[in-house]
Amino acid sequence: MDSDRPPLADHLLSPTGGLVYHLRALRHRHGLWAPFHRAAAGWLAGWQPLRRELVIVGPNAGYALPAGILTRFERVTALEPDPLARWLLAQRADAGRLGFSRLDCLATRDGLARLASAHPAAAILFSNVLGQVAAPADDWRTLLARHLSGHAWASYHDVISTAARPKPGGEPAIITNDRDLETTLARFWPGGTIELNDHETFRLASDRPHHYAVWQIARRRWHLVEWADNAGPPPDQAQTST
Numbered sequence: 001m002d003s004d005r006p007p008l009a010d011h012l013l014s015p016t017g018g019l020v021y022h023l024r025a026l027r028h029r030h031g032l033w034a035p036f037h038r039a040a041a042g043w044l045a046g047w048q049p050l051r052r053e054l055v056i057v058g059p060n061a062g063y064a065l066p067a068g069i070l071t072r073f074e075r076v077t078a079l080e081p082d083p084l085a086r087w088l089l090a091q092r093a094d095a096g097r098l099g100f101s102r103l104d105c106l107a108t109r110d111g112l113a114r115l116a117s118a119h120p121a122a123a124i125l126f127s128n129v130l131g132q133v134a135a136p137a138d139d140w141r142t143l144l145a146r147h148l149s150g151h152a153w154a155s156y157h158d159v160i161s162t163a164a165r166p167k168p169g170g171e172p173a174i175i176t177n178d179r180d181l182e183t184t185l186a187r188f189w190p191g192g193t194i195e196l197n198d199h200e201t202f203r204l205a206s207d208r209p210h211h212y213a214v215w216q217i218a219r220r221r222w223h224l225v226e227w228a229d230n231a232g233p234p235p236d237q238a239q240t241s242t
């Protein structure tokens, strides 16, 4: 890692995770969060990047990662600033090949380029972090296209969050190539205007179809989560690690 770049600093109290997230996970992971975790497990099962190495950015304790996923790779590197999350992740039964990196790939405009050069042959999973951390330049779609188009990567991330209740009995998860956010929102929320936070992460994989699911994170709070992926070059043409 470049010595002139600040490393990923420990954060136990953070708006994107921290102790509050662990407490929420304790309370809701087997209840309110379970339908979304099933959708995420389906996305991850369908993601077969055919790489030996996996880098996970923002895994937290792996609450949304299905059991066994870490054993699909010969080497797994996690970038996670929360020390308690790192400890819990390392306790998982499938964490035998897990290591940690202190690279902060989200803080600077060249962060994703540094991630790509540190892990040239890896598949990269952004684990619900790109909608939480503001892009340091341009927007995440532009930065991903600029620095990671030669990598196999995938991301699930918040697109919007709202206190408005979605349609009852709506689809648990869908795949669409909608070009505008309003059309996608109308699939999940009843018509009319809703108050929302836009996380500026709609269609991160540009022209490819994207997957969506609603995550009820608390009694009166819902997120629309997008799954985006980029296949990258075939494995035999992916760069090899030095």
Ligand SMILES: C[S@@+](CC[C@H](N)C(=O)[O-])C[C@H]1O[C@@H](n2cnc3c(N)ncnc32)[C@H](O)[C@@H]1O
Pocket: 008, 011, 014, 016, 017, 018, 021, 057, 058, 059, 060, 061, 062, 063, 064, 079, 080, 081, 082, 085, 104, 105, 106, 107, 127, 128, 129, 132, 133
């Ligand atoms: C909303 S939580 C998602 C946790 C987990 N992946 C999940 O799906 O339940 C966002 C995670 O990103 C982590 N994070 C925040 N800034 C980060 C950064 N610069 N690099 C890597 N991870 C970061 C937080 O510590 C937190 O664990």
